[in-house]
Amino acid sequence: MNDKRIRFVIKVDGIQKTVIAVRQVKNSDNGELFDLNIHTTSGGRAYKASTVGDLVATIDEASFRECDQHISVHCNTKSDSTNTIKRSLIFGDKSIDSHVQITTGIKKDNLFVPALFMVCGDLSRDRYTVPADCDDEIIDIGELWPSRDQLRLMVVVSQKDKEFTFHEEHPSNLKTIKLRNFSLIFIWSFLNVPSHPQAINFFIGTTRDQGPMRGLDWWEIYNLYTDINMTHATAYFDAYPSTS
Template sequence: MKTRITINVGDQQRNLFSIREVRNSEDANKTDLNLHFRGGGRTRFGASFEELVLPADEGNYQPSRQHFSIHADPSRDTNLIARTLDVGDRKDAANSWHITSGIKSGRFVPFLFRVCGNLLSERYDLPESEDEIVSLGAFDPAKDQLRYMVIVSTAEVEFPQHEEHPSNFKDLVYSDYRITLLWSYFNFPALEHSINIVPSTTKETGPSPGGEWQDVYNMYTDLNGAYSATYFRTHNP
């Protein structure tokens, strides 16, 4: 069974993404997590926040499918967070990998920051199923933009909700992992397109160490600030 993360727009329940726990292929006592976004999306790439925030011609977008998987990697002291992104004919070239020692060392690893666009598109329709529903509440995209971050840690390591941080907070606990969601609203109408920021690693960078909860809050605040500053600069609200 999946867990579906939803939010209400008016009287419509919108499907943001789903989470499924599966057995690890190397060790039946370990589990992996799969996070799926509904198909039917379209993607374009940008090298800066400014490129991502500004609207683009329809021809710059290509049909795409996206999901994330968190792998136990039982024989290593790291975990692999893989983003599979099929975009037009790019296929493997658009995938990215985030190798991290943070999960197994008891730290927190953010792996997606997203500013949501038009959630009334058909691809956000909630399918009929018996899946568990976790609602983030409701908002009006004519007035606000939804922003959220997805963070993973071991199931035993709880992310603290700090009273001085203004974001909303939700914990989802699985056999081996804890998924923490931070979300907040930017008080201007939602753009038509969504924006994804996805950390990744390379051979040159080596594994990421993750961070303490304060580091994650700071990253979330910094990304919100960078997005807001770019929005004001490019849209002149």
Template sequence: MLITVPSGSKAYSAPTLDEMIAVSDHTLYENCSKHISIHPSLNSPTHTTIKRTIEYPDRPAENKETGHQYTTGIKQDDQFVPVLFRVCGDLSAPRYLTKIKAGEAIINLGSYDPAEGQLRFMLVCSRNTKSFPQDPEQPRNQREDKFSHFTLTLLWSYLGQPSHPQAIDLFLQTTSQDTPMSGLVWQQIYNLYNDLDLNHSLRYIQQLGVK
């Protein structure tokens, strides 16, 4: 399964979330293409591999960046695995205007004004027979899509503050196949979403002095 960002992406890396939020020098951003691939890893009865790849056209090909999440969460644990948490940038920017090709579908997540609000979402993966439960006590929007090997669940919400010019992606990585990430039960996924959401929101307010 391939998850792409087809918006003329640029990337900037920083050691802390505070620096990612505060950066305003857009000359630091590099042209790139980004995608996340989820591999069934058919040769392993326990592991699934989730890989993020960032390629830079202005660098030698060997300088692409990759990160891996090796997990037993789908096959062995039959639970849920977080793939990506993203705080979307200003989606009114021209680079996000894409042409819809024949056979492609548009998924409507609602409407908001990026000058006054922020969209954030989490992609969650599970085996194709397992659905994420809907909990009325959790104020999160959600939808699911089933594929040959996997179910992808999308959780999303909004923050009532202006969007960053840039998106901020948080991708969970593991150091090696010998230390795989375990699956999370749905309550842990909600807790992780809430923790990442709150941590970003508080740091955004502290960095930019918004009220």
């Protein structure tokens, strides 16, 4: 389990496409602990906007910068109460834009912490195709038709033995993966409108003034998922009223 590598995939026209990949990495301070790296597919592009509406309406790829993204979840061996979750955007010119969430949610609260909410882009593109020599553990989450569907997902982290309550009435799917030092909860659903060319990502950061983010119970995670989902869907239908 120490070197477990996981790839969440979805079929597009019968071809497996990468949604995210998860890697366990030895902690630099304690080789018996493993941090997590959550990767989106390389070769992407990024665009910043002040509102969700601007993100949704901006589809000209000339406005995007070449960028790779990953989320890292750190054990924080020097703290008894907090973990650090960091989003890193690495641009083509090697500059890095980082955002950090400090949270008591895993160690102290023994609850759940959202690491990423993503509305996936057009996964039919070649760069998402799973490599032929891939030896990762494959988690298949179904099929997608980008011409008519959007895939949205949330990645949630908790202590390894913390069980997430599956709510049958929530309109989403759920998969839990137990890793060396964490559990990773993967929640996903579909919206029946065409996919954006590019993904739209939501990351909850913290500041020194705010202090650490508390943990969320399972039902609060579902509520947060619904809130972000509806915020994006509302912005989408405002930008493209003919699809509503």
